[in-house]
Amino acid sequence: MVHIAASMTSTSRSAIIIGAGPAGLAAAELLAEAGWRVTIHERMPNPARKFLLAGHGGLNLTHSEPLDAFLDRYGAARQHLEPAIRDFTPADLRAWCEGLGIETFIGSSGRVFPKQMKASPLLRAWLARLASLGVQLVSRSHWTGWEGDALTFATPDGQRTEQADAHIFALGGASWPRLGSNGGWREAFAAHGAAIAPLRPANSGFLVNWSSVFREKAAGEPIKRAAFSFGGRTVRGEAVLASYGIEGGAIYALGSRIREAIERTGDATLDIDLSPDLDIDALAGRLTTARKDSTANRLRKAGLSPAAASLIREDVRGAALPADPQELARRIKQVRIRLSAVAGIDRAISTAGGVTWDSLNADYSLKRDPRCFIAGEMLDWEAPTGGYLLQACFATGRAAARGAMAKR
Numbered sequence: 444m445v446h447i448a449a450s451m452t453s454t455s456r457s458a459i460i461i462g463a464g465p466a467g468l469a470a471a472e473l474l475a476e477a478g479w480r481v482t483i484h485e486r487m488p489n490p491a492r493k494f495l496l497a498g499h500g501g502l503n504l505t506h507s508e509p510l511d512a513f514l515d516r517y518g519a520a521r522q523h524l525e526p527a528i529r530d531f532t533p534a535d536l537r538a539w540c541e542g543l544g545i546e547t548f549i550g551s552s553g554r555v556f557p558k559q560m561k562a563s564p565l566l567r568a569w570l571a572r573l574a575s576l577g578v579q580l581v582s583r584s585h586w587t588g589w590e591g592d593a594l595t596f597a598t599p600d601g602q603r604t605e606q607a608d609a610h611i612f613a614l615g616g617a618s619w620p621r622l623g624s625n626g627g628w629r630e631a632f633a634a635h636g637a638a639i640a641p642l643r644p645a646n647s648g649f650l651v652n653w654s655s656v657f658r659e660k661a662a663g664e665p666i667k668r669a670a671f672s673f674g675g676r677t678v679r680g681e682a683v684l685a686s687y688g689i690e691g692g693a694i695y696a697l698g699s700r701i702r703e704a705i706e707r708t709g710d711a712t713l714d715i716d717l718s719p720d721l722d723i724d725a726l727a728g729r730l731t732t733a734r735k736d737s738t739a740n741r742l743r744k745a746g747l748s749p750a751a752a753s754l755i756r757e758d759v760r761g762a763a764l765p766a767d768p769q770e771l772a773r774r775i776k777q778v779r780i781r782l783s784a785v786a787g788i789d790r791a792i793s794t795a796g797g798v799t800w801d802s803l804n805a806d807y808s809l810k811r812d813p814r815c816f817i818a819g820e821m822l823d824w825e826a827p828t829g830g831y832l833l834q835a836c837f838a839t840g841r842a843a844a845r846g847a848m849a850k851r
């Protein structure tokens with residue numbers, strides 16, 4: 444597919460962008476708008492596969508909370524990402540969507556979604572804009588490394604070698620490798636002088652050694668409106684019981700702390716309050732009124748779902764639940780689960796680690812090769828779900844493009 448804008452002259456500068464995810468496409472747009480000749484190389488047959496998958500969950504584009512609180516979600520990477528995000532804020536991202544004809548809305552949690560709750564209309568409109576700007580997208584073109592200053596690509600027609608005024612890498616992390624980003628870039632980048640923090644699963648589930656009865660009964664069931672606590676932090680929300688363990692929004696929010704504890708000590712204990720709106724006395728009151736009932740009925744009448752009830756039973760591993768309402772209330776408000784390991788990166792929402800900030804100049808170029816820029820999830824940052832991932836990918840893609848434009 445080749446589109447060359449009529450207004451372009453042979454003197455315009457050129458960029459090769461590798462990776463057609465949100466970071467690469469965002470970089471391409473800015474450069475093409477500035478009159479650059481832009482070619483995107485993508486190893487998959489189609490662009491932005493992970494972005495489309497994110498659309499299955501509604502496509503949480505960004506978050507509407509105040510910018511300072513928003514920036515705090517990036518933890519230690521805040522200082523590095525802040526200039527890029529202040530330059531392309533969550534409000535800018537919403538305005539950009541509207542500019543593509545995609546209306547957005549703020550959900551009850553403050554998260555921002557496209558009204559259609561999917562990614563394909565937005566991606567279609569975006570690709571059409573890029574095509575109208577003359578951006579060339581070469582699919583099935585797998586970047587394999589450097590040959591001198593030039594980039595090498597494996598394509599169905601054989602190996603190609605290309606170079607441009609700027610090379611922007613937006614190759615993603617290593618989660619969901621079948622969608623294209625598989626972390627296969629690490630070796631070539633290390634040899635090219637970049638330091639790389641190990642890629643680890645982020646926003647991923649954790650393994651729990653459930654009993655086989657529980658695993659069969661509860662896998663796939665949500666635990667809703669609970670409070671999940673670990674390491675002094677409590678998150679209210681939802682988790683999903685999986686056959687391998689536990690996953691979902693509240694777990695992801697505590698994920699980096701849990702992951703670090705497991706790396707340090709080999710396991711971590713998660714506390715769950717299954718009835719966070721009632722204190723022990725109020726909950727015990729509800730359990731008392733229904734005292735003549737079976738325990739299952741008492742739990743149901745106290746507002747607990749069958750999955751929550753199973754979780755309490757799993758916590759006591761087959762022992763009888765206490766008949767005393769105060770005791771039972773205490774159990775409901777402090778279910779403890781031992782998490783034994785982080786689930787595999789294959790199914791994680793995102794990746795921690797990547798090219799370190801020390802390897803980069805402030806304009807997102809590599810210190811060892813200032814013509815080479817890096818953006819998106821292949822950089823060393825992580826954030827919880829809530830729209831923070833896509834916002835940083837868009838913002839760093841644009842920041843890398845600005846870096847390239849500023850170079851003489």
Ligand SMILES: Cc1cc2nc3c(=O)[nH]c(=O)nc-3n(C[C@H](O)[C@H](O)[C@H](O)COP(=O)(O)OP(=O)(O)OC[C@H]3O[C@@H](n4cnc5c(N)ncnc54)[C@H](O)[C@@H]3O)c2cc1C
Binds near residue numbers: 587615622
């Ligand atoms: C199930 C799921 C749901 C998600 N939901 C959300 C959400 O709602 N909100 C949110 O903020 N984030 C969400 N995310 C995360 C978000 O999708 C990613 O953070 C984002 O796509 C990363 O963008 P990127 O451009 O850095 O990399 P990617 O989107 O991974 O794109 C990188 C591209 O580079 C290509 N590539 C890799 N290596 C090569 C190579 N050697 N040569 C050529 N091309 C190459 C890949 O094929 C890929 O197309 C979700 C992720 C998953 C898995």
